[in-house]
Amino acid sequence: MDPGIIGQSLARIEGPLKVTGTAAYTSDHTKERVAYAVPVGSTIANGRIAALNISKAREMPGIVEIYHRGNVGALYKPSPEAGAIDEARPPFADDVIRYYGQYVALVVAETFEDATAAASVVDVVYADVAAPNVELQLVADDEPAEVSRRGDPEAAYDASPIKIDRTYITPAETHNPIELHASLATYDDDGFTLYETTQAIVNHRNVVSEILNVPRENVRIVMKFLGSGFGGKLWPWSHGTLAAAAARNLGRPVKLVVTRKQMFQTVGHRARTQQRVRMSAQRNGSLTSLRHEAVNDAGMLDEYDENCGEATPHFYGTSNLLVTGGQTRRNIGSPTAMRGPGAVPGLFATESAYDELAIELGLDPVQLRLQNEPTRDQSLDVPFSSRHYAECLTVGAEKFGWSLRSPAIGSMRKDGSILGWGMSGCSWLAARFAAEARVELHADGSARVAIGTQDIGTGTYTVLAQLVAETTGIPIGRITVELGDTRLPPGPTSGGSMVTASVIPAVLEAARAAMKSAIGLATTLERQPFKGWSPEDLNFQSGKIVARNGASGKQIDYHEVLQNASVAMVSGGGKAASTFGEEHPKRSSHSYGAHFLEIAWQPEIARLRVNRVVTVIDAGRIVNPRAALNQIEGAVVMGVGMALLEEAHYDPRTGAPINSNLADYIVATNADTPRMDVTFLDYPDTKLNELGARGVGEIGLAGMASAIASAVYHATGVRVRTLPIDIEKLL
Amino acid sequence: MASHEFRTDRVEVAFTVNGKPVGLAVDPRATLLDTLRDELGLTGTKKGCDHGQCGACTVHVNGRRVNSCLSFAATHEGAAIDTIEGLGTPDNLHPMQRAFVELDGYQCGYCTPGQIMSAVALLAEPCGESDAEVAECMSGNVCRCGAYQNIVAAIQSVRKENAT
Amino acid sequence: MNSFTFTRARTIADALRSARGDVKFLAGGTTLVDLMKLDVERPAGIIDLNALPLAEVRRTPDGGLHIGALARNSDVAHHPDVVRDYPLLSQALLSGASVQLRNMASTGGNLLQRTRCVYFRDAAMACNKRSPGSGCAAIGGFNRNLAILGTSAHCIATNPSDQNVALTALEATVHVTGSNGERSVPIGDFYLLPGQTPERETILEPGDLVTSVTLPPPAPGAGSTYVKLRDRASFEFALASAAVVVTIKGGVMQRARVAMGGIATKPWRNLDVEAALEGQPATRERFADAAQILLSDAKPQSRNGFKVELAKRCLVHALSVATAVT
Incomplete structure (x- = not known):
């Protein structure tokens, strides 16, 4: 292996396409005779459709067809084995309305303007309209599931001198990638070609083929560029099914772009959570028990578990622990995973509680964490594969200047503002999905790597090229990366921050197989230096085939070998199994980090801003620091929004997500961005893969809201346990 | 490009796009954004909210940046419209495009054409030169990936380049 | 969006002639196109x-300023x-929206900017302003x-404009032309309270066209500012805003003009507030007294009670800045 390209801050190889508008996102694709589809959503959240009057809409100009339950054709619920989907009921499956915005009809017209106009005059008559259940107080419908238990947390709590018992609430949040969800569906003799906004092309194909009841081979999913997803585009949603059904029924391509408003209704959101945290400690700060009991809301038909306790069992060192999770059904569209599902809302609760415990103990919050750092995963009773959380804490504290913190509330001031300093730890799982890859070495000196995964903005195109360049020594500029098409070998879902870790073994294996093939070819060529050599005596280095011992001084460019053999390419395949969700893992694999930050509070104008953030991340080896830094910084910015700004409000009478636009559901702007200083610890986790890379997509968001809440407490004396921390909570 | 049956309710409009004259009979309801994308095949300009709340659709009209989603195409008779496609190509990037690549002023790239159109316009506007002022002047372009720090750095690097 | 006929007006007379029936004038489009998309x-x-x-900005003979409606x-x-x-007009404008929207939005259009109430903006919801008699969700x-x-x-519903708050504090005059000729209306008389007819927001009659706004000559020696409070740092409507113009002599406020935004159904001016300031020393105590008067009639709703305190702080802060009192 030629060292050096892994760990380099390379510019994204697809960058020139993105900055010129050349990169084609899903809705940028078009087809001859494309028709435009606009779904009609229900304006109640609980009831049924008594009648659908479409006669007026039918008379509108440009109408192609209006689909509804009576004419959409067969659509099936996918089997559980097909893959993941959060809203499994096919659209139009019955007349029952279970959430506001649920699709009740689909207008297809010649133009977008025609379809939109007609959709607005489809008249839906509702019956049995009942008050929607969008109650904010969450009590699990059934006995919550026990996620993890060790020791006797109840007894330990009762016996401890210091204890806290707090409840934390996180709101419904919407992903709001700037790219609208979209689908361009075509159907012909070969089956369906679906251009989809998806973070998981393989899962999408497997699930949608069952919904449409066609063989998997007859569905092709294409997604070359995703305008991000943050989890909202992991699994198929109803609009894609409707576009495919319309294309099938009409025999012409159909494009459907979901509106921003519909994106608050029908493509998932981060579940609202209510979490009770009980912690107890000895007076010296030794954590004696931790109970973390979470409930999240879910749609009426589906089983969405936010899993708030995802990080709790391994993150906290205590002999007595309980983590539970429960759900309660609401008249809302199904929630779905959103960046750092489980751990992000979960760590807001547990890390906030830890801060409260530190104050109760009179201990520095960094000290409390260091003091309770576990040496192994106490729930699984296995060692950590690589855990350097303590170093994240100490390095972060040093870089931030934490030792200068004066702990008294409101005691730090600068430029007329009260400063608040807060910190928090963070953690995110590390695992691999199954992956296959193919690497080709071409006679023109180029290489191509093909894998059915996605680049959702995380840098996967570049990482894949780096892996091939590193292994083969072929310059990165001569490597083509092909992804985003189910015709390619099945690759990992872009979820769980697992793509990089997942592709490494498959791509390295494929590259090595291709190199081996080139070496084999070299030994067969007449009048060439290695004719008759044993392949074992040869090596592939920097794009050349060389003698292993180097003694002979002989070498030949691999592409010369191919040219001389009249071979266009040699290729190799690679394949690696999943480690995700193993029942009895031998090690506990996670990434770790710590945030230290400063907020400024100006009480005379009720202005709260995050000034600066120092983040230290232990995520194994970093393949491309430039892209990885951007991931963490972007997550920190999203954390500012999560802590201070973001909440989807459901109207209590209609059940409508009422602030369903980017002016009323506010996310951080450029002007809200704090100064950021991100450091990666460099401890390769070679138990996870050969290069020791984990993932960085989600961890940066975890712990941000608790760090900000802690800083706000430090500045104002107000402990906010219900996000977001809006102005009214501080007045 | 979509093909349409002849419709009498259309409005004739002529403008230039990236310097090239364009004459169209548009649906008066069609926004400049949808016209660029669906009629002219210029899909570099993106739809993110369709209500002037995200900036992904930013183009220049007569040299000024605007939200093409809140503008009917029919109102642009005689206008000079510039889109991301007119700025540079992958093989011949505009300095601002190059700066976005070099300084990683994006992640997913979807809001990027709008960011770059804003950034190019900004350098000719009475926006201050500090990072904070640039951030304020760029706040009409939402980047949900949060690449804001790098976006400001890209703009500042081009400003510096221009000054030398 | 519904279908409509599209007419390009070449002259003002042209525009007025075409203004028959259910038609709307289109300027920057940032409000109208947005609301048409929402039906x-x-x-x-x-x-x-x-x-x-109508885009000209020029001095008036009396030393004031003429701002064309299409500026x-x-x-x-x-x-x-x-x-x-x-x-403060510059500050107010620059605190509103985004650069792109400000490049589009016109002075006249901003005068007629409509509320951001989410129920008004959602055609499926009850709203007396959008659909009289349907109720207020x-x-x-x-x-x-x-x-x-x-x-x-x-x-x-709140009037969302920043510009109009500044224009109110500056005592602007709105110039209108219509089928009944030309009229000039003090901005204080231009907006209507919702009362029982929230669908009527201004004194404009069908077919009326705003042609310009004029400002009186600037008050000599006055301090002024526009303060806008909101959740995020930029590109958001005001939760509360204050436009103040204060002239001080010998530490005493001679003349005060105060208008508030983000908290009222129209750009809000309360003469009692100004009277409570004029003749008083410029101190935080007197500012707080004025803020108390401003909010004495406040009627908070289920979710916006915090605006009472926020508006007070906003006004006190604005007066402090304008009078350089710390």
Whole structure:
């Protein structure tokens, strides 16, 4: 292996396409005779459709067809084995309305303007309209599931001198990638070609083929560029099914772009959570028990578990622990995973509680964490594969200047503002999905790597090229990366921050197989230096085939070998199994980090801003620091929004997500961005893969809201346990 | 490009796009954004909210940046419209495009054409030169990936380049 | 969006002649196109004003300022005369929306900017302003950003403009032309309270066209500022804003003009507040007294009670800045 390209801050190889508008996102694709589809959503959240009057809409100009339950054709619920989907009921499956915005009809017209106009005059008559259940107080419908238990947390709590018992609430949040969800569906003799906004092309194909009841081979999913997803585009949603059904029924391509408003209704959101945290400690700060009991809301038909306790069992060192999770059904569209599902809302609760415990103990919050750092995963009773959380804490504290913190509330001031300093730890799982890859070495000196995964903005195109360049020594500029098409070998879902870790073994294996093939070819060529050599005596280095011992001084460019053999390419395949969700893992694999930050509070104008953030991340080896830094910084910015700004409000009478636009559901702007200083610890986790890379997509968001809440407490004396921390909570 | 049956309710409009004259009979309801994308095949300009709340659709009209989603195409008779496609190509990037690549002023790239159109316009506007002022002047372009720090750095690097 | 006829007006007379029936004038489009996409506005016809010669900004003979109705928010905000003599108007404009929107939005259009109430903006919801008699879903709903002053049992929608708050503090005059000729209306008389007819927001009659706004000569020696409070740092409507112009002599406030935004159904001016300031020393105590008077009639809704305190702080802060009291 030629060292050096892994760990380099390379510019994204697809960058020139993105900055010129050349990169084609899903809705940028078009087809001859494309028709435009606009779904009609229900304006109640609980009831049924008594009648659908479409006669007026039918008379509108440009109408192609209006689909509804009576004419959409067969659509099936996918089997559980097909893959993941959060809203499994096919659209139009019955007349029952279970959430506001649920699709009740689909207008297809010649133009977008025609379809939109007609959709607005489809008249839906509702019956049995009942008050929607969008109650904010969450009590699990059934006995919550026990996620993890060790020791006797109840007894330990009762016996401890210091204890806290707090409840934390996180709101419904919407992903709001700037790219609208979209689908361009075509159907012909070969089956369906679906251009989809998806973070998981393989899962999408497997699930949608069952919904449409066609063989998997007859569905092709294409997604070359995703305008991000943050989890909202992991699994198929109803609009894609409707576009495919319309294309099938009409025999012409159909494009459907979901509106921003519909994106608050029908493509998932981060579940609202209510979490009770009980912690107890000895007076010296030794954590004696931790109970973390979470409930999240879910749609009426589906089983969405936010899993708030995802990080709790391994993150906290205590002999007595309980983590539970429960759900309660609401008249809302199904929630779905959103960046750092489980751990992000979960760590807001547990890390906030830890801060409260530190104050109760009179201990520095960094000290409390260091003091309770576990040496192994106490729930699984296995060692950590690589855990350097303590170093994240100490390095972060040093870089931030934490030792200068004066702990008294409101005691730090600068430029007329009260400063608040807060910190928090963070953690995110590390695992691999199954992956296959193919690497080709071409006679023109180029290489191509093909894998059915996605680049959702995380840098996967570049990482894949780096892996091939590193292994083969072929310059990165001569490597083509092909992804985003189910015709390619099945690759990992872009979820769980697992793509990089997942592709490494498959791509390295494929590259090595291709190199081996080139070496084999070299030994067969007449009048060439290695004719008759044993392949074992040869090596592939920097794009050349060389003698292993180097003694002979002989070498030949691999592409010369191919040219001389009249071979266009040699290729190799690679394949690696999943480690995700193993029942009895031998090690506990996670990434770790710590945030230290400063907020400024100006009480005379009720202005709260995050000034600066120092983040230290232990995520194994970093393949491309430039892209990885951007991931963490972007997550920190999203954390500012999560802590201070973001909440989807459901109207209590209609059940409508009422602030369903980017002016009323506010996310951080450029002007809200704090100064950021991100450091990666460099401890390769070679138990996870050969290069020791984990993932960085989600961890940066975890712990941000608790760090900000802690800083706000430090500045104002107000402990906010219900996000977001809006102005009214501080007045 | 979509093909349409002849419709009498259309409005004739002529403008230039990236310097090239364009004459169209548009649906008066069609926004400049949808016209660029669906009629002219210029899909570099993106739809993110369709209500002037995200900036992904930013183009220049007569040299000024605007939200093409809140503008009917029919109102642009005689206008000079510039889109991301007119700025540079992958093989011949505009300095601002190059700066976005070099300084990683994006992640997913979807809001990027709008960011770059804003950034190019900004350098000719009475926006201050500090990072904070640039951030304020760029706040009409939402980047949900949060690449804001790098976006400001890209703009500042081009400003510096221009000054030398 | 519904279908409509599209007409390009070449002259003002052209525009007025075309203004028959259910038509709307279109300037920057930042409000109208937005609301048409939401099916909140469904005009049968659109008259495009953008070719009319109404974009001029110039001094008036009396030393005031004429701002053409089609002058774009960006151009007004950066106009040297505005920056020098009416800085709070510049500040207010630059605190609103985004650069792109300010490049589009016109002075006249901003005068007629419509509320951001989410129930008004959603055609499926009850709203007396959009659909008279249908009720007000905002009362008892998500009303965090809605009004606490000037409301009625029929409507609690906030006027969202920043510009209009500054124009109110500057005592601007709105110039209108219509079928009954030309009129000039003090901005204080231009907006209507919702009362029982929230669908009527201004004194404009059908077919009326706003042609310009004029400002009186700047008050000599006055301090002024525009303070806008909101959740995020930029690109958001005000939760509370204050435009103040104060002239001080010997530590005593001789003349005070105060207008508030984000908290009321129209750009809010209360003469009692100004009277409570004039003749008083410029101190935080007197500012707080004035803020108390401003909010004495406040009627908070289920989710916006915090605006009472927020508005007080906003006004006290604005007066402190304008009078340089710390």
